[in-house]
Amino acid sequence: MDKSILLDPGxxxxxIENEGARGNIVIVCxxxxxxxxxxxxxLGLDPSALESHIAWDPGALELSRLLSSSLDASLxxxxxxxxxYDCNRPPEAASAIVEKSETYQIPxxxxxxxxxxxxxxxxxxxxxxxxxFELLSSRKAGGRETILVTIHSYTPIYFGKExxxxxxxxxxxxSRLAEAMLxxxxxxDRRYKVLRNQPYGPADGVTHTLLEHGxxxxxxxxxxxxxxxxxxxxxxxxxxxxxLSALIKKGAEAIQGDWQx
Ligand SMILES: [Zn+2]
Numbered sequence: 001m002d003k004s005i006l007l008d009p010g011x012x013x014x015x016i017e018n019e020g021a022r023g024n025i026v027i028v029c030x031x032x033x034x035x036x037x038x039x040x041x042x043l044g045l046d047p048s049a050l051e052s053h054i055a056w057d058p059g060a061l062e063l064s065r066l067l068s069s070s071l072d073a074s075l076x077x078x079x080x081x082x083x084x085y086d087c088n089r090p091p092e093a094a095s096a097i098v099e100k101s102e103t104y105q106i107p108x109x110x111x112x113x114x115x116x117x118x119x120x121x122x123x124x125x126x127x128x129x130x131x132x133f134e135l136l137s138s139r140k141a142g143g144r145e146t147i148l149v150t151i152h153s154y155t156p157i158y159f160g161k162e163x164x165x166x167x168x169x170x171x172x173x174x175s176r177l178a179e180a181m182l183x184x185x186x187x188x189d190r191r192y193k194v195l196r197n198q199p200y201g202p203a204d205g206v207t208h209t210l211l212e213h214g215x216x217x218x219x220x221x222x223x224x225x226x227x228x229x230x231x232x233x234x235x236x237x238x239x240x241x242x243x244l245s246a247l248i249k250k251g252a253e254a255i256q257g258d259w260q261x
Contacts, residue, residue, distance in 0.1 A: 004119075004123055005039070005115075005116075005119050005123075006037050006039055006040065006084075006116075006119045006120060006123045006124070007037050007039075007123050007124075008037075008038065008039075011037075011079075012079065012127055012131070013078060013079055013080055013085075013087075013123060013124040013125075013127045013128045014076060014077070014078065014079065014127055014128045014131035014132065015032075015076070015077050015078075015079050016074065016075070016076050016131065016135060017065070017068060017074070017075045017077075018068050018069075018072075018073065018074050018075055019074050019135070020074075021068070021072045021073050021074045022072050023071050023072035023073045024073075024144070024145050024146060024147050024252060025067075025071045025073035025146075025147050025148075025149055025248065025252065026073060026074050026075075026076070026135065026136065026139070026146050026147070026148055026149070027064050027067055027068050027071075027073050027074070027075045027076070027149050027150070027151060028075075028076050028077070028132060028148065028149070028150040028151070028209055028213075029057070029060050029061055029064040029075065029076070029077040029078070029150070029151045029152075030077070030078045030082065030086065030087040030088040030128075030150065030152075030209060031056050031057035031060055031078065031082050031086075031088070031152060031153075032056065032057070032060055032061035032064065032077035032078055032079075033056055033061070033077070033078060033079055033080055033081055034050060034051065034055035034056035034081045035079060035080050035081060036050070036080065036081050036083070036084060037080060037084060040084060040108060041108065042108070043083055043084075043106055043107065043108025043109060044106065044107025044108045045083075045104070045106060045107070045108070049104050050081075052104070052155075053102075053153075053154065053155040053228060054083065054101035054102060054104050054106075055081045055082070055083050056081055056082065057151075057152050057153040057154070057228065058153055058228045058231065058232075059153050059226070059228050059230075059231025059232065059237060060151050060152055060153045060226075060231070061077055062231065062234070062237045063151055063153070063226065063231055063237055063240060063241055063244070064077065064151045066237060066238060066241035066245075067149070067151065067241055067244060067245055067248070070241060070242070070245040071245055071248060071249070073149075074135060076128075076131065076132050076135060078124070078128055080124060083098070083101070083106060083109065084097075084120060084124055085097055085120040085121065085124035085125050086098070087124065087125055087128040087129070087209075088150070088206060088208050088209050089205060089208050090208055090212070091121045091125060093205060093208070095205055096121075096125070097109050097112065097117065097120060102155075102158065102159060103159070129212065132209075132213055133213065136148075136213055136217060136219065140217070146219050147177060147219065147220045147221070147248075147252050148209075148210070148213060148214045148219050148220070148221040148222075149177075149221070149222055149224060149248060150209050150210070150221075150222070150223045150224070151224055151226075152206075152223060152224065152225045152226070153225065153226045153227070153228040153231055154168075154199055154200075154225050154226075154227060154228060155227075155228060156227050156228065156229045158199070163199050163227060164193060165193055165194075165195045165198040165199055165227070166192040166193045166194065166226070166227050166230060167185075167192050167193070167194045167195075167224065167225065167226055167227070167230075167240075167244075168194075168195055168196075168197065168198045168199055168200065168223075168224070168225035168226075169181050169182050169185070169194060169195070169196055169197075169222060169223075169224060170196075170197050170198075170200065170201060170202075170206065170207065170222065170223035170224075170225060171196075171197065171202075171207075171210070171221070171222055171223070172202045172207040172210050172211055172215060172221075173215060174210070174214065174215050174220065174221060176220050176255045177220040177221060177222040177251050177252070177255055178196065178222045178251075180250070180251035180252075180254035180255050181222065181247050181248065181250070181251035182194065182196055183254070184247055184250040184251055184254070185247060188247075191243075192230075192243065198225075199225065200225065206223065207223065209223075210222075210223060220252075220255055222251075224244060224248075226240055226244075
């Protein structure tokens, strides 16, 4: 990192917690943080924009930590805002570094030089991607099974329109875990409106982590999206965590026969 131009030396874009966890689940939270590297300033945004859902997924890291604890799962998260680089997007995607998000213009991302774009890939995306890859590889080398669960939250009002879905269970071509979780959600008390591939789906480009780390390695995988008004307080976070923890456990049990070989 000596040649880093974006991050302070010794700073990593990936944080791993509970690395020695004994459970089969690995939790990933790409939009955990709204922190910007000091060298990038505020990207020309005012404080309210920097605290809003365009910068991060409010409540997602707290939820991820609760799940990491209840499922005894390792947790990987991105230490910096997705406004710098969205680690759930490959480098070739225009949406990896956005010039506009919902109704917000992002001046600091407009017309950035090729060198700065490359620095963001080198110092944010690649360390995140490689750190997660190494964690999954070392589990495999140790003969451990893994299920990949990524945690997100979304804004209840998008482009002025209210979203009714409360929890989205998202999948790409490998739908094993999502199917099992959706069936379980149906069987339960239906206290939340849980829908498949809502409010986003594969066509929106939100399954990069699943494709890169799950599907490429035959690891069962799912994205869980929670409407962020349901994660506003610590009590709500605990309630959602308990609900999802049970759903993930049931889903994992249901598919165990499929992937333990
Ligand atoms: Zn997200």
